[in-house]
Amino acid sequence: xxxLEARNKVLQALEVAVDVFNEPELSSxxxxxxxxxxxxxxxxxxxxxxxxxxxxxxxxxxxxxxADLTIHNSINKLAKHIVQRTTAA
Amino acid sequence: xxxxxxxxxxxxxxxxxxxxxxxxxxxxPLTKSWIxxxxxxCERLLASRDTRPATYSDDYVALEKRLAVDxxxxxxxxxxxxxxxxxxxxxxxxxxxAEHLAARRLDLAACTTKSLAVHLEPLxxxxxxxxxRQVLEPLILSVTEPLTDIPPVVAAECRTVSTIFDKSIGxxxxxxxxxxxxxxxxxxxxxxxxxxxxxxxxxxxxxAILGRDTLLGTLGESLYSVLSANQGRRLNEISYPQxxxxxxVPYIERIAVKSFCDKQTRFxxxxxxxxxxxxxxxxxSPLEQPKIxxxxxxxxxxxxxxxxxxxxxxxxxxxxxxYADIVSHVLRTDDYxxxxxxxxxARLHS
Numbered sequence: 001x002x003x004l005e006a007r008n009k010v011l012q013a014l015e016v017a018v019d020v021f022n023e024p025e026l027s028s029x030x031x032x033x034x035x036x037x038x039x040x041x042x043x044x045x046x047x048x049x050x051x052x053x054x055x056x057x058x059x060x061x062x063x064x065x066x067a068d069l070t071i072h073n074s075i076n077k078l079a080k081h082i083v084q085r086t087t088a089a
Numbered sequence: 090x091x092x093x094x095x096x097x098x099x100x101x102x103x104x105x106x107x108x109x110x111x112x113x114x115x116x117x118p119l120t121k122s123w124i125x126x127x128x129x130x131c132e133r134l135l136a137s138r139d140t141r142p143a144t145y146s147d148d149y150v151a152l153e154k155r156l157a158v159d160x161x162x163x164x165x166x167x168x169x170x171x172x173x174x175x176x177x178x179x180x181x182x183x184x185x186x187a188e189h190l191a192a193r194r195l196d197l198a199a200c201t202t203k204s205l206a207v208h209l210e211p212l213x214x215x216x217x218x219x220x221x222r223q224v225l226e227p228l229i230l231s232v233t234e235p236l237t238d239i240p241p242v243v244a245a246e247c248r249t250v251s252t253i254f255d256k257s258i259g260x261x262x263x264x265x266x267x268x269x270x271x272x273x274x275x276x277x278x279x280x281x282x283x284x285x286x287x288x289x290x291x292x293x294x295x296x297a298i299l300g301r302d303t304l305l306g307t308l309g310e311s312l313y314s315v316l317s318a319n320q321g322r323r324l325n326e327i328s329y330p331q332x333x334x335x336x337x338v339p340y341i342e343r344i345a346v347k348s349f350c351d352k353q354t355r356f357x358x359x360x361x362x363x364x365x366x367x368x369x370x371x372x373x374s375p376l377e378q379p380k381i382x383x384x385x386x387x388x389x390x391x392x393x394x395x396x397x398x399x400x401x402x403x404x405x406x407x408x409x410x411x412y413a414d415i416v417s418h419v420l421r422t423d424d425y426x427x428x429x430x431x432x433x434x435a436r437l438h439s
Contacts, residue, residue, distance in 0.1 A: 013184075045153065046148075046256070046269040047151060047155050050152060050155075051155060051156060052260065053259040053260055054156055054259070054261075057260060059356050059395060063262060063423075064258055065259040065425075066165075066257055066258075066259060067095055067425055068259075070119055070257070071092055071095065
């Protein structure tokens with residue numbers, strides 16, 4: 001999986017979990033791979049983090065922990081982590 | 090990648106940290122918790138009436154609603170785990186567990202003696218032995234059967250139930266925990282009969298959860314600690330400590346129910362406190378070490394069983410004139426609560 005594909009999967013999972021895509025400015029920043037946003041900036045709470053993990057698990061068929069989102073704490077960092085894990089798998 | 094205090098309890102540098110004299114509470118933004126690692130502070134905060142257990146049950150209720158996933162087995166178990174309950178519910182649950190243990194004391198003692206004799210046998214023979222899978226897991230599942238009424242063959246397939254306490258694991262792992270608890274629940278009902286009360290079943294589920302990784306972690310890591318510190322000595326030349334030198338339960342989490350101060354640190358209502366029992370294990374004072382099992386109304390009800398098993402294992406090893414070279418030691422890394430080996434291999438030779 002490429003970085004951009006992984007990044008899109010992270011965005012799709014976030015779209016399920018948090019309501020941030022309705023804001024045009026933020027939405028365009030989210031979709032621009034040269035920008036990065038931390039999950040704290042997106043106000044991802046613990047329940048939303050688990051929901052995001054569930055969406056990723058359904059999509060990629062790998063276990064995801066909220067701890068992954070804590071350690072890889074931004075969209076681009078998590079996308080890189082997903083590339084590494086899917087490559088290793 | 091910095092996992093910070095998320096995995097501090099299993100980091101190689103933890104021993105050096107605990108040897109520092111002044112360890113004031115630190116707020117860790119990664120875990121969003123206060124990290125309490127000074128033994129005196131741990132003891133005060135554990136006894137404090139200004140804290141309550143983490144909200145395990147409420148979190149799963151919220152998760153059920155949000156994800157539309159059934160966690161009924163997890164929720165049943167949480168109703169019976171004393172350390173997850175507060176005040177009167179906590180007292181009642183402790184009393185139920187204490188009565189259950191007392192009523193089975195003789196069965197437990199007989200089963201412990203028999204299980205030690207059977208399951209420690211691989212340690213008597215020369216060659217390589219994987220201590221977790223070949224010795225400790227079967228020993229623990231066999232010893233706890235009189236308490237849980239779960240046949241070891243069923244319990245052996247339910248490896249993840251103790252991670253019920255882990256807030257950092259994802260939905261799939263949580264669903265796996267619930268499914269495994271469902272299998273255990275069915276086995277208990279099968280043993281007790283269809284009219285078994287939810288209380289009787291929930292109590293046994295709680296004991297199965299509490300007795301598994303806590304014992305595996307404590308005994309496994311303690312054995313690794315003692316054996317690795319005594320490489321080059323025969324097993325019967327080692328001076329074994331009376332109390333396991335490691336704990337599988339490195340910390341417990343409490344929540345401040347009101348704002349309060351402990352010495353110079355102010356905790357606000359709702360703050361999460363990680364109180365490290367590991368601090369007692371690594372304390373230079375032998376008086377502190379038994380406190381790995383907690384104290385007062387938070388004293389582990391399985392303390393006697395843990396110590397009996399530790400003494401049984403070390404007494405057995407104390408008669409074996411073989412060397413035990415550590416071949417591999419791998420910590421479990423897919424959860425964030427326990428200090429627990431996934432593999433501990435040793436080569437036994439004369």
